[in-house]
Amino acid sequence: MRLTEIKEKMGSLERVLEQDVARNSTRPQSWKADPEGEQVDFAPEPEDEKNLEPTPLATVDAVYDDDADDDLADLGFAMGRMRLSDRIGGFFRPKMAEEMSVSLNGDVADSQSQDGKSLTPEAPIPHYVTSPQYNKFLAPGPTYIAPSSSFFFSSGQNSASLIDYLPSKIIANRLLDQYWLAVHPICRIVHRPSFRRRYDAFWADVEMGVEPTGSLQAVVFAALFSGVVSMSDDAVLMAFGTSKKDLVDNFQMGAETALGRANVIRTTKVETLQALVMYMIPLCRGEISRSHSALVGTALRIAECMGLHRDGTEYGFGPVETHVRRLIWYHICFLDIRTCEAQGPRPHIRSDEFDTQFPLNVDDEELEALDPPTTSASRWTDMTLTLIRMEANEMCRVVWVDRLRLEKKKVSLTAVLGKIENFRKTMKDKYLRFINDNIPVQHLGRQICEIVTLRMHIMVLHRYHNSVAYQIPDRLRQIIINSGTEIMERAISIETSPALSPWAWYSSAIQQYHTALLLMMEIYAFPNRKEVDRIWRCLEYVFEIPADIPKDQRGRWVMTEVRDKMGIYIASRKVLAPSRMLERIGNQSTRSGNTSSASPPAAVGKVQQGNEGIAYGYAAGATSQHTPGPATLRSDAPPLSGPAPQATMSVSAPSIQGDKTIDIDWHEWDKLFPPDSNPNYMS
Numbered sequence: 001m002r003l004t005e006i007k008e009k010m011g012s013l014e015r016v017l018e019q020d021v022a023r024n025s026t027r028p029q030s031w032k033a034d035p036e037g038e039q040v041d042f043a044p045e046p047e048d049e050k051n052l053e054p055t056p057l058a059t060v061d062a063v064y065d066d067d068a069d070d071d072l073a074d075l076g077f078a079m080g081r082m083r084l085s086d087r088i089g090g091f092f093r094p095k096m097a098e099e100m101s102v103s104l105n106g107d108v109a110d111s112q113s114q115d116g117k118s119l120t121p122e123a124p125i126p127h128y129v130t131s132p133q134y135n136k137f138l139a140p141g142p143t144y145i146a147p148s149s150s151f152f153f154s155s156g157q158n159s160a161s162l163i164d165y166l167p168s169k170i171i172a173n174r175l176l177d178q179y180w181l182a183v184h185p186i187c188r189i190v191h192r193p194s195f196r197r198r199y200d201a202f203w204a205d206v207e208m209g210v211e212p213t214g215s216l217q218a219v220v221f222a223a224l225f226s227g228v229v230s231m232s233d234d235a236v237l238m239a240f241g242t243s244k245k246d247l248v249d250n251f252q253m254g255a256e257t258a259l260g261r262a263n264v265i266r267t268t269k270v271e272t273l274q275a276l277v278m279y280m281i282p283l284c285r286g287e288i289s290r291s292h293s294a295l296v297g298t299a300l301r302i303a304e305c306m307g308l309h310r311d312g313t314e315y316g317f318g319p320v321e322t323h324v325r326r327l328i329w330y331h332i333c334f335l336d337i338r339t340c341e342a343q344g345p346r347p348h349i350r351s352d353e354f355d356t357q358f359p360l361n362v363d364d365e366e367l368e369a370l371d372p373p374t375t376s377a378s379r380w381t382d383m384t385l386t387l388i389r390m391e392a393n394e395m396c397r398v399v400w401v402d403r404l405r406l407e408k409k410k411v412s413l414t415a416v417l418g419k420i421e422n423f424r425k426t427m428k429d430k431y432l433r434f435i436n437d438n439i440p441v442q443h444l445g446r447q448i449c450e451i452v453t454l455r456m457h458i459m460v461l462h463r464y465h466n467s468v469a470y471q472i473p474d475r476l477r478q479i480i481i482n483s484g485t486e487i488m489e490r491a492i493s494i495e496t497s498p499a500l501s502p503w504a505w506y507s508s509a510i511q512q513y514h515t516a517l518l519l520m521m522e523i524y525a526f527p528n529r530k531e532v533d534r535i536w537r538c539l540e541y542v543f544e545i546p547a548d549i550p551k552d553q554r555g556r557w558v559m560t561e562v563r564d565k566m567g568i569y570i571a572s573r574k575v576l577a578p579s580r581m582l583e584r585i586g587n588q589s590t591r592s593g594n595t596s597s598a599s600p601p602a603a604v605g606k607v608q609q610g611n612e613g614i615a616y617g618y619a620a621g622a623t624s625q626h627t628p629g630p631a632t633l634r635s636d637a638p639p640l641s642g643p644a645p646q647a648t649m650s651v652s653a654p655s656i657q658g659d660k661t662i663d664i665d666w667h668e669w670d671k672l673f674p675p676d677s678n679p680n681y682m683s
Contacts, residue, residue, distance in 0.1 A: 054407065054463035056581055057099060058091035061345050065574035072572050074343070075144065075287050077137045077565045079558075080544035082513040083287060084566065086575050089462050089514055090341045090400070094577040097570060100563035103521060104556070137565055138572070143508065144287040145229070145248070147280075147295050148256050162206075162217060165254030169203055172224060174239060179227035182502040185441050186448075187226075187281045188386040189274060189327050191320050192364045195219075198271075214262030218275035221258050225251035229282035230505045255279045264302070270325060273302055277331050284335050286508025288342035296335045300348060303332055309354035319372040326359045330390045337396055338509060347400055358390055359383055380434040385445040388431055392452040395423050399459050406460075416460055417479075424453045440499040447490045447500070451511055457483040458515055465518060481522060484515040485531055488538040516542040517562065524555040 076085025086094060093099070140146075166172075176199065184192065202220050205212040212220075228236065228247045236244040259279065262272045276299055284292050303309065308329045312322030336349045360367075361376035361383050399420070405411045427449055437443045461480050464472055494500050494507045519535050520543075529535070539545070539558070549557050 057095050058089075058093055058463055059578060059581065060091065060404075061578075062086065062092040062094075063576045063578070065576055067574060072138065073140055074289050074573070075138075075140055077569050078139075078141055079137070079562055079565060081542050082516055083141065084514070084517070084562065085342070086566075086570055086573060087342065087344055088517070089459065090344070091463065092344060094570065094575045095581070097563050097567040100559055100566065103524065104559055104563065138569065141287055143285060145252065145283050146289065147283055147291055148252075149291075150256060150260065162211060162254075162258075165221065165250055165257065166206070167224075171240060172203075172220075175224045175227035177227075178231055179223050182230035182505065183223075183226045183281065185385060186389075186444070186503050186506055187331070188383070189278050189281070189331055190219075190223075191324050191327075191367065192382075193368060194320055194324075195223075199223075214258060215267070215269045215271040215275065217258035218255060218262045218264070219271055219278065221251060221255040222275045222278035225255045226278060226282050230502075232505075265298075267302065268306055270306070270308075270321075270328070273299070273306060273308070274324065274328050276302070277328055277335075280335060281331075284338055284509065285506060286512060288339055290343050293339040293343040296332070296339045297348060300332055300336060303329060308332075309356055311356045313357075314355075319367045323359050323367055326356055327386075329354070329356045330358065330393070333397070334389065334393045337393055337400075340400075347397055349397070351394070351397060351401075358387060361387055378434075380431075380436070380442055380445075384431055384434070385441065385448070388427065388445055388449045389452070391427065392449065395420075396452070396456065396459070399456050403460060403463075413460070417457070420453070420456045420460070423456075427453060440502075444494065444500050444503055447494055448510060451487050451490050454483040454487050455511060455515075458487070458518065462518055465521075477522075480518065481529070481531060481535075484519050485534055485538065487511060487515050488513065488519070488542065489534070492538060492541055513542045520555065520558055520562075524559060527555075 074085070076083050086092060086096070088096065167175075180192070184190070198216060199220060202212050202216050205216075211217075225248070228244065228251055231239075231244065233244045236242070236247055240247060255275070256279075259272070259276060262269070262275070264272055264276055267273060280292075280295060280299065284296065307315070308325050312325045317325065333349055336347050340347045360373060361381050362373050363382045366373055399416070402411055402416045402419070406413060406416060432446060432449060435442045435446050437446060457479055461476065464476070465480060491507060491511050491513065494510075495504045516539055520539055523529055523532050523535050523539075536554070539554075543558050543561075545554050545558065
C-alpha cells in the first residue's frame with residue numbers, strides 16, 4: 001500500500017515537471033516578469049525571513065497639496081553631479097529630510113526631546129533653508145532639455161519651412177558622422193544601411209526643390225538633434241563657430257516642427273514613431289520632469305496602437321522591418337523604466353502584454369543578405385551592446401515586480417537575489433565572454449553591463465538598509481557596499497576615461513549616482529570600513545566636495561547639505577506623506593523611546609572602539625548584527641556644517657524590541673555569494 005502511494009506521488013511530480021518544462025520551452029525569454037499577483041513562489045519561506053519588513057518611509061505613489069508651486073521645476077535639486085528629488089531609487093521618500101536629521105542628530109528619543117527633528121509630520125523646516133542663496137540649486141542643470149507640446153497639438157499645417165532649420169549638407173554630414181560615433185552604438189534605433197539610403201533620398205529631394213515627406217524630415221532632424229547634443233560645448237564651437245545651445249535649439253525646433261507636420265499623434269508610419277523615439281533619446285537622460293514622463297506615455301500608446309508590442313514575424317515583415325520595430329519597442333521599454341524611476345509611479349509596460357522578441361545579435365549588413373540569419377551569433381556584433389542594455393532593462397522590470405511581491409510575502413528575498421545572480425551569470429556567459437577590453441566600445445559594453453546588473457542588488461536591498469524596525473545582517477550590508485562601490489567606480493570611469501569620452505554624454509541615463517547617498521550614510525556611520533578610501537574617492541567626485549572642508553567633517557557637510565536642500569524642495573513641492581506612513585513613524589518613535597542608539601561618529605569626534613564594537617546611528621536606532629551594544633551620543637550639533645563640539649559617549653546594552661533582524665536563508669545565500677567574496681567589512 002505504501003509503495004503504491006509513493007508511485008502515485010512520483011507520477012504526479014513527473015507530470016508537474018513535464019508541464020513546467022513545456023511552459024518554459026514555449027517562452028524563450030523565461031526570466032521575464034510575471035504580472036503582479038499572478039504567480040506565487042511556493043518554495044518554503046525560511047524561518048528567519050518571515051519577519052522581514054522594508055522601511056515604511058518609502059512608498060510607490062506620490063501625492064501633493066493642491067496649492068503646490070507648479071512654476072517650480074519638478075527636477076529635484078543638484079548636489080554636485082547628482083540630482084535628487086522626492087523620489088529616490090524609484091520610491092517616493094516624503095520624509096527624507098527628517099531621516100537625514102535623525103542620522104545627524106542622534107537617536108530618535110534625543111531628537112524628539114532636544115530639537116524636535118524626529119520623523120513626525122509637524123517637524124518644521126529650519127529657517128536657514130529658506131534663504132535665497134539656497135534656491136539656485138533648484139534650477140535645471142546644463143544638460144536639461146525640456147520637450148515642447150506644440151507638435152502634439154499642431155494641425156500639421158505649421159507655417160515654418162524646412163529651410164528655416166536645415167543646415168548646409170556639409171554641416172549635416174558632420175553631425176550625422178557624430179551620430180554614428182556617439183549615439184548609434186549606445187542608443188541604436190535605426191538600421192544603419194537602410195537609414196543611410198533614406199538620408200541620401202532626403203538630400204536628393206532637397207536639391208531638386210521637392211519637400212521630403214514629413215516622416216523623413218522628422219527622422220533626419222531627430223538624428224541631427226541627437227548628434228549635436230552628444231557633442232561638448234567646445235567641440236561645437238570649434239566645428240561650427242556657434243554655441244551649442246543655439247545649435248541644440250535649432251535642431252530641436254526642426255525635429256518638433258517635422259513631427260508636427262508628420263501628424264505624429266495619429267500616425268501609422270513606423271518611421272514617424274522612430275523619429276519620435278529618437279527625438280526623446282537626448283531628452284530623457286539625467287534630468288527628467290513630469291513632461292518627459294507624459295511624452296513617453298504618449299509614445300507608448302502610439303506604439304501599441306501600431307502593434308509594435310507584437311513581433312513583426314507574426315505579420316510577415318521582412319528581417320529589416322522586424323529588426324527596426326524591435327529596436328523601437330525596446331527603447332520605449334527603456335524609457336518607460338527610466339521615467340518611472342525619476343517621476344513614478346510604476347512601469348506602464350507589463351511583460352505579459354507584449355511578445356516582441358529581442359533583436360537578433362547580428363551585424364546590420366547581415367540582415368540584407370540573400371539568406372539573412374534567423375538566430376543570434378555567438379560573438380560580438382553591432383547589436384551586442386544594445387542587447388546588453390535591452391535584456392538588463394527587462395530584468396529591471398522583473399525586479400520592479402518582485403519588489404512589490406516581496407512586500408506581499410509572495411516571494412522570498414533569497415529567491416529574488418538568486419534570480420538576479422542567475423541573470424548576471426547568464427549575461428556573462430552570453431555576452432561578456434566575447435568582449436575585448438582593448439576595443440573602447442566593447443569595454444563600454446562591459447562597464448554598462450556591470451553597472452546595470454549590480455544596480456539590481458541596490459534596487460532590492462536599499463529599502464532594508466535603514467529599516468526603522470529591524471537590523472540588517474552584516475553580509476547583507478556587505479552586498480550593498482560591494483555593489484554600490486563598484487557601480488560608482490565604473491560610472492566614473494565612463495565619464496572620465498578618454499577612450500570612452502564619445503559616450504560620456506549619455507552616462508546619466510544609465511545611472512544617476514543615487515547609490516552615492518546610500519554609501520555616504522554607510523561610511524558616516526562606519527568610518528572604519530576597509531572600503532572607506534575607495535568610497536571617499538567616488539564621493540568626492542560625485543558630490544564635488546570643496547577642498548576647504550576638513551576631512552573629518554566631509555561626511556557631515558554632505559549629509560547636512562542634502563538634508564537642507566531636500567527640505568527646501570519638499571516644502572516647495574508641498575509633498576504629502578500617507579497617513580499610514582505617519583502612523584508607522586509615530587509607533588516606531590514610541591517603541592524607540594527607551595532604545596539607546598548611537599549618533600554617527602564620522603564628523604563628531606573619535607569613536608571609542610573596543611570590545612563594544614563601533615558606535616553608529618541610523619534612523620530609529622538600527623543596529624548592526626555584530627555590535628553587542630550600541631553607544632549613545634549626545635551632542636548639540638549645529639544644523640549647518642562647521643566645527644562640531646566634542647561629544648561624550650556612553651555604552652549601554654541594546655534594547656531592540658524582540659531582537660528582530662532581517663535575515664536570509666544563509667545556506668542558499670552562501671551558494672549565491674560565497675563567504676570568501678564577502679569578508680568581514682571592518683578593517
